[in-house]
Structure formats: C-alpha cells, structure tokens
Amino acid sequence: MRKPIIAANWKMNKGPAETEDFLKGLISKIGKATDKCDVVIAPPFVSLPTATKLLASHDVSVAAQNVSQYDAGAYTGEINVMMLKELYVPYVIIGHSERRAIFGETDEVLNAKMHKVRETNLKAIFCIGETLEEREAGQLDEVLRRQLTEGLKGLSEKDVLETVLAYEPVWAIGTGVTASPEQAQEAHAKVRVILAESFGGEVADKVRIQYGGSVKPDNAAELLAQPDIDGALVGGASMEVGSFLQIIENGSSAAAQ
Numbered sequence: 101m102r103k104p105i106i107a108a109n110w111k112m113n114k115g116p117a118e119t120e121d122f123l124k125g126l127i128s129k130i131g132k133a134t135d136k137c138d139v140v141i142a143p144p145f146v147s148l149p150t151a152t153k154l155l156a157s158h159d160v161s162v163a164a165q166n167v168s169q170y171d172a173g174a175y176t177g178e179i180n181v182m183m184l185k186e187l188y189v190p191y192v193i194i195g196h197s198e199r200r201a202i203f204g205e206t207d208e209v210l211n212a213k214m215h216k217v218r219e220t221n222l223k224a225i226f227c228i229g230e231t232l233e234e235r236e237a238g239q240l241d242e243v244l245r246r247q248l249t250e251g252l253k254g255l256s257e258k259d260v261l262e263t264v265l266a267y268e269p270v271w272a273i274g275t276g277v278t279a280s281p282e283q284a285q286e287a288h289a290k291v292r293v294i295l296a297e298s299f300g301g302e303v304a305d306k307v308r309i310q311y312g313g314s315v316k317p318d319n320a321a322e323l324l325a326q327p328d329i330d331g332a333l334v335g336g337a338s339m340e341v342g343s344f345l346q347i348i349e350n351g352s353s354a355a356a357q
C-alpha cells in the first residue's frame with residue numbers, strides 16, 4: 101500500500117510573510133491528516149527558511165521548486181543542493197513543465213539535476229507530462245518514455261524508490277481543465293510499465309506517482325481513488341489553507357478505500 105503524498109507547489113507566489121501566515125493557519129487546522137497522507141509544501145527559495153523553521157516540529161515536509169545541476173561557483177542566480185541540505189529541505193521538484201518550457205531545461209539537464217539530488221540524498225519530485233499537441237498526435241507513450249528514460253538515466257533502483265513522480269499533463273496545468281480520472285489513470289499505468297522495464301517490477305509497484313493539473317477540492321477524491329494515482333501536486337488550489345486541506349482530506353480518504 102503506497103501512502104498518498106500531496107504537495108503544494110506555490111510557484112512564484114508567497115514570500116516569507118505570506119508563507120508564515122499560511123503555515124500558521126495550516127498547522128492550526130491540519131490535525132491528524134498527516135496520519136494517512138504525506139504533506140509537502142514547496143514555497144519559493146526565499147521562503148524556505150521560514151517554512152523549515154515553522155514546520156520543524158510538524159509532520160509536514162518542505163520542498164524547493166528547483167535546484168542547480170552545478171556545484172558551487174560562478175553560476176549567478178543558482179542554488180545548489182548543499183544549500184538545500186543546509187536548510188534541512190528534504191524534497192526538491194525537478195523538471196516541472198514550466199522549467200522545461202519557459203527555462204529550456206532539457207532531459208539532459210534534468211538528468212544532471214537528478215544525479216545531484218540523489219548524491220546528496222535529497223528526494224526529488226520528478227515531473228513528466230505531455231503537451232496537448234503531443235497528446236493529440238498520439239505521442240503520450242513516446243513522451244513519457246523519453247522523459248522517464250532520459251531523466252532517470254543512470255540512477256539506481258534505490259534512487260528511484262526515493263523519488264516521487266508527478267504526472268502533469270501540460271494542458272491541464274493552471275487551465276481549469278483536469279484530466280479525467282480515466283485519462284490520468286491510463287497515463288499513470290503507462291508510467292509504471294515504463295518504470296518496470298528500466299528498474300524492475302518491484303520498483304514500479306512501490307514508487308508513488310502524483311497527478312498534477314487543476315486538482316481542486318471537488319475532483320481530488322475521484323483522481324486519488326484511481327489505483328495508480330498516489331497523490332497530487334497542486335498549484336492554484338494550494339494557495340489557500342482551506343482548499344489545500346480539503347484536497348488532503350478528500351484525496352486521502354478516497355485513496356484509503
């Protein structure tokens with residue numbers, strides 16, 4: 101049984117003050133929700149110290165939204181894995197479609213990032229997913245296969261077991277259009293088949309795969325009720341404590357059934 105994992109990706113929203121407000125609200129209301137679901141918050145870099153401090157004695161983890169593939173040195177604007185370690189940040193999102201599309205991060209760059217993450221024992225939330233054009237051209241399988249094979253190249257079975265995957269169809273991100281539970285389930289099942297080919301059936305069976313793309317309180321249950329969907333990577337609806345908690349509650353209850 102895979103424990104669901106629900107993560108809030110705030111993207112370029114919420115500086116330290118707003119992060120503090122949100123987390124104080126979350127802490128006061130989250131109760132026992134983390135018994136049945138792992139919860140992760142990914143604020144912008146500048147808000148990570150606030151988040152790790154406030155969450156230090158709570159069962160909610162922190163993620164960075166990105167990390168450099170480089171070590172320390174002349175890389176203006178970059179943050180390396182050791183800096184995340186120093187802040188006690190356990191997770192990092194790698195390969196979000198916005199990083200791929202807007203910042204030109206290739207499969208090769210993302211693979212280098214994955215190696216840095218694993219060399220320092222951080223855990224990645226590794227994102228994959230097709231554009232609308234790719235889906236309409238019948239390339240879903242090919243795209244997932246390329247992103248997984250190239251992105252996870254050279255990693256060990258243990259590395260992959262320590263990784264969370266996030267299937268996020270690009271056409272569903274921030275659009276209000278959610279993949280149907282059947283579409284999402286079909287893609288998640290494909291991901292497990294591809295993983296099994298490269299890393300074996302046991303790894304494929306144990307790895308947690310989140311769905312992302314317009315997850316809301318009212319669709320979280322039907323998505324997480326799917327057999328291969330183990331959580332959610334939530335953007336817009338994670339910005340308010342109430343809706344994020346509702347997703348955790350609805351999603352984790354459905355997953356448990």
Ligand SMILES: O=C[C@H](O)COP(=O)(O)O
Nearest residue numbers: 109273274313314335336
């Ligand atoms: O990382 C989160 C995803 O990009 C989903 O964003 P969204 O929930 O606003 O569609």
